[in-house]
Amino acid sequence: MPAGIRIAPNKATRALNLLRTVQYTHPPSCPCHSNPAHHHHGAIQEARRSLATPVDFSQQKEYAFEMAASSIRFGPGCTKEVGMDFKNMGAKKVMIVTDGNVRKLTAMKQCVEGLEREGIAYEIFDKVRVEPKDSSIREAIDYAKPYQPDAFLAVGGGSVIDTAKLMNLYTSFPQADFLDFVNAPLGKGLPITSKLFPLVAVPTTAGTGSETTGTAIFDLVSKKAKTGIAHRNLKPTLGICDPLNTRTMPSAVHASSGLDVLCHSLESWTAIPYHERVPRPANPILRPAYQGANPISDIFSLQALRDTVKYLPRAVKDPEDHEAQSKMLLAATLAGVGFGNAGVHLCHGMSYPISGQNPGYKHAGYQVENSIIPHGVSVAVTAPAVFRFTGASNPERHLAAAEVFGKDISNAKLESAGEILGEALAEFLVSLGDQPRGLKSLGFNRSHIDGLVEGTLPQARVLMLAPNLEMRDTDIEREQLRGLFEDALEY
Missing domain, CATH: 1.20.1090.10 (Dehydroquinate synthase-like - alpha domain)
Structure with a gap:
């Protein structure tokens, strides 16, 4: 620190906290120098060995992380823009996913009005259950497939958004078995190999964060276990976070x-x-x-x-x-x-x-x-x-x-x-x-x-x-x- 410069106590505290966070979260040493397979450690010998022996990834620790999240729009009143969003995406047939209670609320009314203003056709599925079971998820998927939507709109809490994600997944992969993508060991845990239809999520509760994630959770009744599906391609295209929509929560x-x-x-x-x-x-x-x-x-x-x-x-x-x-x-x-x-x-x-x-x-x-x-x-x-x-x-x-x-x-x-x-x-x-x-x-x-x-x-x-x-x-x-x-x- 240059002579004569003093950090104010509160700034010093923040600086120390930042240093602590960096210390806690980063690897204790450079991943290159802590990895014997790196080129700094006998690159020629390692290359020769790799030609003879396949790499056993199952025994190697991770060395990278990825950052993935939905696009987010946050602000009071932004729900009314949803029709324009689907118009901008080129959507022609939207499947709206909600539950019986949310269907009566202003958020749902604004979404429908927005689609109608833009002349976009829609169908409403309002039978999502709170804490969904695999049976209610299958019912929702069966409802969506014949309509053949080219986009989805979820209006509600985490149960609604998760259900919409799975409707989108199995409409995009209509021949897939239900357990194909379900997390192992309860399902096969297959990766989702291509992008799905656009999904816009409008949360009406402040909890799950499902509008940002590639995760959908439900009860697998036959196994008496809660499980789900998790993959980046499952995440919504856009999350519309309008604080006005959470005012109706008890x-x-x-x-x-x-x-x-x-x-x-x-x-x-x-x-x-x-x-x-x-x-x-x-x-x-x-x-x-x-x-x-x-x-x-x-x-x-x-x-x-x-x-x-x-x-x-x-x-x-x-x-x-x-x-x-x-x-x-x-x-x-x-x-x-x-x-x-x-x-x-x-x-x-x-x-x-x-x-x-x-x-x-x-x-x-x-x-x-x-x-x-x-x-x-x-x-x-x-x-x-x-x-x-x-x-x-x-x-x-x-x-x-x-x-x-x-x-x-x-x-x-x-x-x-x-x-x-x-x-x-x-x-x-x-x-x-x-x-x-x-x-x-x-x-x-x-x-x-x-x-x-x-x-x-x-x-x-x-x-x-x-x-x-x-x-x-x-x-x-x-x-x-x-x-x-x-x-x-x-x-």
Whole structure:
């Protein structure tokens, strides 16, 4: 630093935080110099060996990450532009996807009016169910195929957007078997080899971030497991994020969808670094959408966490706090970009059997006939236990997250990082009010734990990103998951 120049204390703090973030997220050494296969380390000898022996990519760690996200338009009132967007795309027949409740709302009305102004034909499918099952997804696909749309418009929450993604996929690949693209091991996990029809997503909730990602989630009833399809080509062409569209959310929906944002940001921030993931793909098309924490996803994930901690309590408490609602919609989108590239891990992996094996819990504030554990509730209910468990993997990063919640970490011990973040999370969840305080509040008890563990084990796509989880030994992994579910029974 040049003589005579002094950094103000708050700027110095920001500079130190930036240095810490760089230190936490980048590989500990240059990937070239840490890789014995690089040309700096015996290039001629390596070339000779490679001629004789095929490269075993399954044993090599990843060395690159990719950044993929939908185009996003954000601003109050921008929903009315959607007709012009489809006109600009050259669309002739649009399949509108929504649910019975959203069909009555202003967002849907504006979308229909926009298409009609531009003279674009459309058909409406409004039978999307909250937390969709494979049966409801198949029904939606069967509805779309005969219409032969050349574009899709999703108006609603994550369930609507995810359903529209799968309608688009199987209309684009009409001969495909349903399990062809479903994540392994429950499905074949085949890559999506070509672009799909244009899909515009108009979210009416602030949680899933589905308008930015190539992921679609549903219940596979026959396996009693929640699974899905994940590939970059599944992501929407455009996400239209209009804060006016989230003002109709009930307080309970604000809370549960905001909890999804909370866990998206925390899980992607603490996922294993991308350069620790195995295997390295033999072909770029095989590189998973969920790659591990990386320097770009970190920026989005940490900002989404800050905004969620600041604005979610306000959005839940006051339905007229439109600033907080707008900030939460933006946070959901930011988190979507973060986790859509870095991935999520244990909270989400464990949430799928929690939702799928619901013992009869019905969440207040959701207008559905059947029992339901909203997705945000199912992921957050294990969060204090999860981050106590993962803390040792990267204490500095867990302490940085705890600091966002207002914890003083100036004298914190690294070995206490997990406990500190777990405590901060529990306090935050309790402060939101009327939230289940553990699995017992949802009707689960110790007799359910074995079933929950077995329902989590197939979630390899997300579990592979979980710090401290021993996936090479199924018995150890099973015991670790059992311990996590026991810790999550109550907080």
